[in-house]
Amino acid sequence: MADKQQAPLDSHAIDVVNALATAAASPTILNITTSGLGAGLPASVPVAFDRKEQAFRSVRPLLEEARLMPARRKGTATADTLESFINLVDRHKDDRSALFGRCIWPDPKLTAVIDYDDAEGEARNRQHRIVYAFPLTDEFKAWVGANAKPMDQEVFAAFLEEHAAELAAPGEGERSEYERLFGETMATPSEVVALSRHLEVHVAARAKQGIRLQTGERTVEFTEEHQNSKGEAVVIPGIFMVSVPAFVDGDAVRIPARLRYRIAGGDIKWFYQLYRWEFFLREQVERDLDAAAKATDLPSFEGAPEA
Numbered sequence: 478m479a480d481k482q483q484a485p486l487d488s489h490a491i492d493v494v495n496a497l498a499t500a501a502a503s504p505t506i507l508n509i510t511t512s513g514l515g516a517g518l519p520a521s522v523p524v525a526f527d528r529k530e531q532a533f534r535s536v537r538p539l540l541e542e543a544r545l546m547p548a549r550r551k552g553t554a555t556a557d558t559l560e561s562f563i564n565l566v567d568r569h570k571d572d573r574s575a576l577f578g579r580c581i582w583p584d585p586k587l588t589a590v591i592d593y594d595d596a597e598g599e600a601r602n603r604q605h606r607i608v609y610a611f612p613l614t615d616e617f618k619a620w621v622g623a624n625a626k627p628m629d630q631e632v633f634a635a636f637l638e639e640h641a642a643e644l645a646a647p648g649e650g651e652r653s654e655y656e657r658l659f660g661e662t663m664a665t666p667s668e669v670v671a672l673s674r675h676l677e678v679h680v681a682a683r684a685k686q687g688i689r690l691q692t693g694e695r696t697v698e699f700t701e702e703h704q705n706s707k708g709e710a711v712v713i714p715g716i717f718m719v720s721v722p723a724f725v726d727g728d729a730v731r732i733p734a735r736l737r738y739r740i741a742g743g744d745i746k747w748f749y750q751l752y753r754w755e756f757f758l759r760e761q762v763e764r765d766l767d768a769a770a771k772a773t774d775l776p777s778f779e780g781a782p783e784a
Contacts, residue, residue, distance in 0.1 A: 504528065506536070516599060550591070551604035558726040559765050562587060562609035563772045569605065576777040578766035582755045585611045585762040587769060590782045603783060611762065616643055617723045617730075624751045627739065630676050633747035637673035644669050645720035645731060655733050655752075661715020664736075668714055675711045676747075683743035697738065697745065713738065719751065723758055730754075730761050 504525040511518040525534045550569070556562035566574070566589045575593040579586045591605040620643070623636065644666035647655070652663050664672070682699035696710040715736060720729045733752045738745055763779075770777035 504534065507533075549602060549604075551602065553606040553608055556607060556609045557612060559587075559609060559724070559769065560726065562589070562607060563769050565589075565607045566591075566769070566773045566775070569607070570773060570775060573601070574773075574775050575782070576766065576770055576773070576775050577782045578762065578777060578779050579781055580759050580762040580766065580779055582758055585758070587611075587766060588782055589773075589775070593782070606782075611724045611727075611765075614722050614725055614727075616640070616721045620719060620721060620732075620751065621754065623749075624754070625748055627746035627748045630679070630745055630747060634673045634676040637669060641666065641670050641673075643719055643721040645718045645729075647718045651718065651731075651733070655716050659716055659735060661735070663716040663718070663733075664714030666717075669717045672711070672713065679711065684740045684745040697740070717749075723761060724765075727765070728761065730757050732757050 504527045507524050507526055508521040509524060510521050512520070523536050525536050526532075527534050554565055556565055566576070569591045570589070571591070573593055573595050574589060574591045577588045577590070579588075587609040589607040590603050591607065592601045592603060594600050594603065619640065628636065646665050647663045655661075656663050679699040684697055684699055695713040695715065697713060698710050713736060717734055717736060719732045719734050721732075722728065723730045732754045735750045735752060736747075737750060738747045766777055766779070
């Protein structure tokens with residue numbers, strides 16, 4: 478019995494079969510509408526249906542590979558001065574941006590959230606931010622670092638001379654307020670500098686005693702070792718005013734300081750105490766937050782934004 482021969486397929490039939498096979502294996506792109514599914518979604522979401530695996534696949538990774546620019550702004554910029562902070566916020570803000578200020582020591586900070594939530598309830602990403610962390614000046618660090626720390630007379634005299642430029646004359650309101658509060662006399666900058674020079678003269682001398690005067694000042698008598706009975710009195714003011722920029726390129730903060738000493742066995746230790754300096758620093762940060770809000774015309778809040 479003769480073998481049956483199959484009729485050859487023509488080229489058109491082969492093309493049809495290949496097309497059907499390819500269509501059966503190729504994914505299908507579908508657009509799923511999101512109407513009624515909640516806020517924050519695009520009108521439709523493209524997905525690929527994998528016929529071979531019988532599963533839906535996201536096309537986002539393929540689209541992200543082809544992206545020429547970011548989908549949205551995000552990240553945190555850092556400003557080194559208040560002026561730069563304001564300028565950066567002005568550059569990027571919109572009508573829903575907001576400012577936040579942490580005003581207390583030890584880490585005061587202003588944060589602008591450019592893409593902050595809408596006041597009517599619409600949520601945004603909150604991922605585009607500008608931060609100003611109030612970098613401290615070396616002068617302010619020096620005053621706070623030595624605060625309430627006893628110093629030898631030579632060291633203390635040198636400290637006052639080195640920081641003479643940060644001494645300030647008290648205003649009439651400051652003088653009356655702090656002299657009444659502490660029962661001490663407030664010194665002018667020249668009187669504090671003169672004190673430092675007097676102390677330098679008596680570096681090798683022994684301190685005999687301290688006497689409080691009716692004026693609110695104190696005196697300390699020094700005796701030279703090679704002169705048995707000679708004592709020279711140095712008048713010590715009780716308070717002086719420090720005026721020092723706390724933050725780089727910022728305004729000066731005025732802080733009253735109480736002048737103190739301790740005598741033990743002829744040795745004398747000097748120190749000063751900055752009065753409520755954290756309070757005066759907080760006031761400065763609050764003023765800077767208010768200045769930034771007015772300059773950018775944005776709402777401001779004391780505290781921190783959502784993480």
